[in-house]
Amino acid sequence: MTLQISTSVDARGLSCPMPIVKTAQAIKPLTSGDLLEVLATDPGSVKDFAAWSRTTGNELVEQTTDGGVFRFVLRRK
């Protein structure tokens, strides 16, 4: 099943904490249940996104890695 992505954030090349900051900004205007896709290259982002998801309640529904690029899919709380 392919997930229906509402918005994408390209945070590749951005250093900590910008991928999370851009994600927090982008998820705000979405409605509950919408999916947000984020691409990041910051190696700290794997732990950061897990922690951010846990703290904010926005579920991390998918996480993959492809050649140094991390892809996260989050569901708006």
Add this chain to the structure above:
Amino acid sequence: MDEMTSPPLNLILFSGTDDKLQAAAVLTAGAAALGRPVHLFLQYWALDAFRADHIDRDHGLAPEAGSQGRAAVDALRAAGQASWSETLRQAKDLGGVDIQACSLSMDLLHLTESDLDPLVDGVEGVTGFYLEAGDGPMVFI
């Protein structure tokens, strides 16, 4: 986390070098992204760095950086790292970030509010700072 009830993270910024301001900006932006309120209190040389006519200038690095540290910081910046002032602007955009200038430091540096960058929300004394700080942790940078 509940934004309304969680106590703020209180960062007292004293040093005015770019590395320490960058570290403070990163801590601020991370907390803001988690929905946690952040309260910044600007004293001495950190306040000087927030002057509207100074903010984009090179503020140097802490002495322990040395020449290797200088090169490392420059490389990160050349790779596109946002400046500390830009990081703080993004953090403020998320909401919950309050930046206050220490009134004693304002006197020391002969500054008025109009001399400061718009990132600064106001001026407060140390009593006002403690009142706003509540039970939140305090970090001196």
